[in-house]
Amino acid sequence: MNVDASFLSKLSSIPHKAGSSPKESEFSRAYGAQLAWSQLPLKERLSRLKKVRSLLVHYRRELADAIQTPTRQGYRETVAAELLPLADAARWVCRRARKILKTRYASRWVTPFWLGGLHSTVERVPHGLVLIIGAGNYPLLLTGVQTLQALAAGNGVVIKPAPGAERVTELWVKILEESGVPEGLILVLDSSIAAAEHAMEIGVDKVVMTGSSASGRTVLGRLANSLTPATMELSGCDAVYVLPGADMHRVCDLLLFGLRLNGGATCMAPRRVFITRKASEVFHRLLAQRLAQENQRDWSSPIPTSVYRRVWDGVENAVAQGAKVFESHGRHPLPDLRTLERNDSSESGNTKTVAMGHLVLTDMTPAMDMCSWDIFAPVLMIIPVDDWADALQADSQCPYALSASIFGPLEDALRITKYITAGCITINDLIVPTADPQLPFGGRGESGFGVTRGDEGLLSMTVPKVVSVRKGAWLPHAQPPTPADESVLDGLLQCVHSSTWLARWNGVRQIVQAILAMRNKQ
Structure with missing residues (x-):
């Protein structure tokens, strides 16, 4: 049968949900348009x-x-x-x-x-x-x-x-x-x-x-x-693993890129950096050099005041528990929260915003509240670890599992991917590889479920x-039950799925015997 226009017209006139409001009528028309579109x-x-x-x-x-x-x-x-x-x-x-x-x-x-x-x-x-x-x-x-x-x-x-x-x-x-x-x-x-x-x-x-x-x-x-x-x-609160042997210059350059991208308002932005205590000194020095560069130290992004207040509260809590604010070029990255009620906030569209620079917190621990927050601001938290078992354990305490990045020798990085819970893992890069349109994207845990993009x-x-078409006249299930059915079905199960040839042969023999016995009775 050809699906003609009159048939589609009748289907299109059926509203998805009865109702007389303009919006419901609009939805009903959209269903009609969708039906026609799907038939193309x-x-x-x-x-x-x-x-x-x-x-x-x-x-x-x-x-x-x-x-x-x-x-x-x-x-x-x-x-x-x-x-x-x-x-x-x-x-x-x-x-x-x-x-x-x-x-x-x-x-x-x-x-x-x-x-x-x-x-x-x-x-x-x-x-x-x-x-x-x-x-x-x-x-x-x-x-x-x-x-x-x-x-x-x-x-x-x-x-x-x-x-x-x-x-x-x-x-x-x-x-x-x-x-x-x-x-x-x-x-x-x-x-x-x-x-x-x-x-x-x-x-x-x-x-x-x-x-x-x-x-x-x-x-x-x-x-x-x-x-x-x-x-x-x-949301995400994404992890970055810095393995021994990682190119620290690359790590710092990309962390800065991730912090600045879209002003820090990226769900996959790097938030939690796990690095061994032995490598921390070199890492901090290189990161400080980059933050002190002229094109970096004056950088800021307009952050909604509500987000900024949450960040401020989180920083106060973390500092009280031993974390440190990483100050570069002698400047504190956070304007004083107390000045917001005066003139430090501005309007961006209909949202009050605060100009916020890069915020890097060191000596963080996974138990601190901020390490389990989804923050849309240029915030980076450095979590020192003893080894990579320690890092994996620390990472697992965060409920978000959107993406993760690993920096280091390829063989070592590939080895730990199997232990990281995340929808996407990038090695020696972050964020940008996910733009490949053939790759699916989605998270786990607090980061959601299902995927968009890709196949x-x-x-x-x-x-x-599923459309199944029965061909031929053989329909044993449509026939009245017989005494032989149980033995035949049991034999069929043995014949097809037993682990040895002998057991399968016994199944065949059982089927034949059941059929012959039924015929003899007839």
């Missing part, structure tokens, strides 16, 4: 998405200007951190999606012979409407990749942008619609929490969220009653649908 051949969907890359180039300046993230360090950082990775992800999806999402045919050689003439396929079908709860720190890249993969898989998309990301989200949807994505297939909500709550109340088929672990728990609580599946890409992320935007 995958090749056709991808041909439209191919245009996204060139449109990203065309609108690159407008996109950069639309990003209101206060910690962003200018156009150069936006190109490197968002535009280039998003364009690469668009190219990867268009090149790889047909292979990843193709129908799989069950092997006749693997199908148990007692199932007879069975022909089965496994199709990858879309969820339906996917709600994407966007992040404010990388509002284009994260939402963009998730949207592309959802659309390629045949879904419709509902986007709840982070506060401040409304403009760039609207421009992103404009790019998608100019590329050929049907109008109405993507809904953009306002940035309020209530908007996401209302969307989940109306009903969506999957939620992809990027945010804090606390927010993730709230969202999961709302999804529990409807059993709506979710991917939770949550696995694209597959997660679908569900498997």
